Amino acid sequence: MKSSRILYLEVLRIIATIAVLINHVPLVALRYYSGTATDTDNAVIMGINHIVHFAVPVFVMITGAWLLQKERPVCVCVC
Numbered sequence: 001m002k003s004s005r006i007l008y009l010e011v012l013r014i015i016a017t018i019a020v021l022i023n024h025v026p027l028v029a030l031r032y033y034s035g036t037a038t039d040t041d042n043a044v045i046m047g048i049n050h051i052v053h054f055a056v057p058v059f060v061m062i063t064g065a066w067l068l069q070k071e072r073p074v075c076v077c078v079c
Contacts, residue, residue: 004071006065009062009065009066012058012061012062013059013062015058016054016055016058016059016062017055019052019054019055019058020052020055020056022048022052023048023049023052023053023055026045026048026049027045027049029045030042030045
């Protein structure tokens, strides 16, 4: 079966991938520089972390959209 690409799902996947990177990199930096980080640094990094938490549900949504395409029938019968 030929795999067809859906443009908006590909764009969402790119955005979600960037959001995951934005989520992980500042948290590692905060752990590494925890002794010198100010309260403002902590607040900014945690704010960014909370803003990009949408990425995991977006990945789940994309997976569901790919699995439940009209061209792929879903069989729920138990043999």
